[in-house]
Amino acid sequence: MITQPEINRPIGQEHDVPVMQLRNVSKSFGTNDVLRDFSFDLNKGENVVVLGKSGSGKSVLIKCIIGLIKPDSGSINVLGKNIPELNNHELDKIRAKVGFLFQSNALYDSMTVRENLEFPLRRHKAKMTKTQIDELVVEALTNVGLAHTIDMRTSELSGGMKKRVALARTLILKPEIILYDEPTTGLDPITGKEISELMRELAKKYNTSAIIISHDLNCVRIVADSIVMLIDGKCYAQGKYEELQTSNDKKIQEFFI
Amino acid sequence: MKQGVLMRFLNETGDITRFAGRFFKEAFKPRYEIGEFLRQCFFIGYKSLPLVAITAFIMGLVITIQSRPTLVEFGAEAWLPKMVSVSLVREIAPVITALICAGKIGSGIGAELGSMKVTEQIDAMEVSGTNPFKYLVATRIMTATLTIPILVVLADAVSLYGGYLGANIRGVVSWDLYWNQVFDTLAFSDVIPSILKTFFFGFAIGTIGCYKGYNSNKGTEGVGRSANSAVVISSLLVFILDLLAVQIIDLLNLT
Structure with missing residues (x-):
């Protein structure tokens, strides 16, 4: 089912344990509002792809999650700790449990x-x-x-x-959560597919949860359990690949053409 | 809103001062990055030795050759080692060494940290639980502050040897006479202040190089600009600090 942002998404099924909860996260640079009340949950063992245009704030979002950028408002609860409130020492402890794969x-x-x-x-x-x-x-x-x-x-x-x-x-470091910033950008389609399959395989092997920032649909199809559409700084919709692909919403359709 | 030149200068000065303040706040607290400090001593100190030694040798030789005719004119040729040793030890060796280091070390640090910044290596370091300021900046500033005085002492020695050879090209001065005259002339008040000021030169070179690299942006273009401005600003600072040092030495009657 596609979930629109106005509707509060139930926190997973009964067996789902949220390892990350973002609530009303906002971040702006000058007059540019990059994130506006962005909210979503990541459950244990789940791979969520954040799909959005270039410059839509995807990288800012995961940098807020890992504490490299401080959000203007909102809470980012990772493994029970609110990231914006942590000091450097506490952040280091959390970072040992959260891996980050940089785009470069x-x-x-x-x-x-x-x-x-x-x-x-x-x-x-x-x-x-x-x-x-x-x-x-x-x-x-x-x-x-x-x-x-x-x-x-x-x-x-x-x-x-x-x-x-x-x-x-x-x-x-055997992290519990991995944040991937455009893992297949700059790679040829074959290598990109290999990397995507490797991500899937390793997630299964180590039972990790992941947030994957990407606009490579081949990668998204392989790795995503669910997809969050980041449009206009908000969680515009969330659902499975097939659900979003068949959506009638024009803004969503644009990504799957 | 676009800032004026004066405003940008004041902002930059404030940022550099804060950056230097952060060094004192973080460098002396554990955990100490001894391994990286020693690695930097090798790259910044040891690898600069040949360049500093060759430059100092040539400066000693040239200053002696250039000074000789004037002294001969006044019949004061015997004073050549005295005059040359004072000018080399008090001024020429420290300033030339600092300028060489501003070029070599300042640009090296600026470009290295700048490229690390634009390729997200500094972020990666932070994410992996290492304080990049401590690991990259504090070690480099500390190394520059401690190794440049050592390089200056070496430059003093090599330039004086260059002076000995220079004195013997036209005239004849024995090895013993030359060094006796040099050490008779030089007092602690010549040597100590000139070495003390090089700690400040080293600190300025390390701080500016790190500041420019650490705050680099705008991709590869930004890296080039960081390296370039690191050299320009630290060279200028060497002269400003030298001017201040001379005034202080003069005030303390150490001349």
Whole structure:
């Protein structure tokens, strides 16, 4: 069923446990209102795609969720904590449970693949031994099929490989929620499909929930359990891919042409 | 609304001051990024050694050769080591080294942090639970502040050796005589203030490079602009700080 924003969406089914609840989140830059009373829920094990035009505020939304941007108003409840109210120390704790895959991959140029993957561990798993860290790094790289690149520099990797390494780095802390910022942008359709299938497979393997920002319909079809339409800064509609695809609403239809 | 030039200058000065204040607030609190600090010492300090040494050697040599004819005219050729050592140690070696470092280190830090900023690497660091200001900025400012004085001491020594060779191109000054004259002339009041001011040079170079890189925007164009303005502003600051240092030294009668 397609849910319009005016209607309060029931918080999932009885067996659904919300891991993230956004309520009336607003953010503006100067006179530009990017998010306007945006609300939605993410349930455990669910993959929600946020679909919207370029510049519609999708990236701002997930940066608000991870605490990189502070919303002007509203609450962002992640795993029981309201993100805008947390101090840096509390934010760090939450960030260990929330992975973020950047659109540009954001791999550290000055480091090797191994060092890139070890970086999140140095803070969150400070008490681990070298052997344990090595095992985790190898496991994360094996999950994305790139164990052989462990000692390569990131500049030697192709676009698809960089995306996979970034995904491995995101997953190394075994997060409960993963935020993907346009994971297939800039990739060819075949590699994009591989990445989308990998995301699906890893979500199943580690039972993670995810918010995926995308406008790549192939990726959306593969990974989405449900889709949130971000239009005019609001949660314009929410529903399954097939439901939205057959919607009569003109604004929704534009995305599926 | 478009800001005037004066307003932008004041805003920028305020932002840089706040940025420097944040360094003092964060750099001395645990957790200390010792590994990154040592890595930066290698890149900022050790990797700048050859450039600083070659420049200092040439400056020592050239200053001696250029000064000689004037001293010969007054029959004061024997004073050559004295004059050269004072000008090299008090002014030329510190300022030239700081300018070389402003170019090499300032632009390097500005471009590195700028490209990290526009490719979201700084955000990625924050998301992975590492304070990027502490990890990237505090370590680089600290390294620049501590390594530039060491480079200046080296530059002093190498430039004085250049001066010795310069003195022997036309004239004859023995190794022992040259160094005896140099050390007879130089007092602690020459050496200490000139080294102390280089801590400020280093701090200014590190702070400006980091500020420009950390606040870089507008994609790759912004990175180039950050690197460029880091060099321009830190070079200018070196001269301003030098001017202030000379006034203070003069006031304290250390001349």
